[in-house]
Amino acid sequence: MPNIQGDIENRPKELWTLPNYNHLPDESFQIDLASAAGKFLANDIFDLDGVQPLESVIFDLSKRFFEGAPVVGVNPSKEAIEYYRKRGDTFQMVNVVVCCHSFERRDGKLFALPYHVSLRPAMKKGSPQTVGIDWIENFDLEKVLDGKPHYMGFNPFSDAFGLYAIGAVPVNETICSDVIGFVYNTYFVASKHVPRDATDPGLCTELLGETKGVLGDYQKYRCKNYFKKFTDSKPFKIWGCDSPIELFLLQAMSQIGLHPKIQMHIYPDGTIFPSLQSMWEGGVRTKKLAQTITEADFFFEKEGVAVFCDSKAHHTTPAQVAKDKAVDEKLAAVGIRSYRVAGTDIVDSPFRCAALLKEFLTA
Structure with a gap:
């Protein structure tokens, strides 16, 4: 049994007999977050991309419309870029990390089954990484997940995050598949955003309906947890097992x-x-x-x-x-x-x- 930095301790010996336990499958698979954590949470996380939070002022600046409503893409518009530049924003890069406990085949397709979802800031020289508006302007944020970013040795129970890597995870790597942290989404938090001006994901607000109290609870949670500035590498748990x-x-x-x-x-x-x-x-x-x-x-x-x-x-x-x-x-x-x-x-x-x-x- 390999000794992996960041690995989970006291693993039961018999679990090593499970298929794909100490390596990933040698075929493509899909992470089934909705079945494990629920449709609402899956939609909520799906919308965590580009620059966040999406403030109403950014929608007001949009020149793109769909059925009469302004549309904001993953990449900020030129008008939004200039707004962020004048406001003096920097942007903290945050990864949505999903860990999976096993794999299941359904109708000929292979699915990874999640057991933990957390937010973790990208790190540089031991500190949470921030980028400037020029970086945001020149980088295609729609391609931030290209290369399949992941953490090898991501232990959600000890806050160990192992090695951040880009590219396919080697199938025969001697690392347990449950401590591979898949970067499910990545977003950039604007440092000077106004919480009360943050808008909510349409996919989620449709599920919540018109209940103002519930909408208010959801808005407070997102602003407090998704868009709060990280000061260290400790991840924030969104959902999943505790031990x-x-x-x-x-x-x-x-x-x-x-x-x-x-x-x-x-x-x-x-x-x-x-x-x-x-x-x-x-x-x-x-x-x-x-x-x-x-x-x-x-x-x-x-x-x-x-x-x-x-x-x-x-x-x-x-x-x-x-x-x-x-x-x-x-x-x-x-x-x-x-x-x-x-x-x-x-x-x-x-x-x-x-x-x-x-x-x-x-x-």
């Missing part, structure tokens, strides 16, 4: 056909949402998070089962055990069964843990 033991169990479950929702918020009225984005899409305000019973590591909606991967550090003291029991009782009150798996058992044999879980689901 290696969750990843290990997810990989084992995937091999036996179990595909749960990741990180599910569960509320006292029995409603469930896998992310803030899905809450907004359902017309629910962010403040509802304060009412959460718990956030399950995985959730099987059809069976009504919440799965928790319990690490020794956070689930062994009497107080911690009592807290877990109280959560289980609250879930049972809304018709949801809890299933807890010890982290030590997962590291010892994720396949056995997945098989036992499958038995529980069908009981």
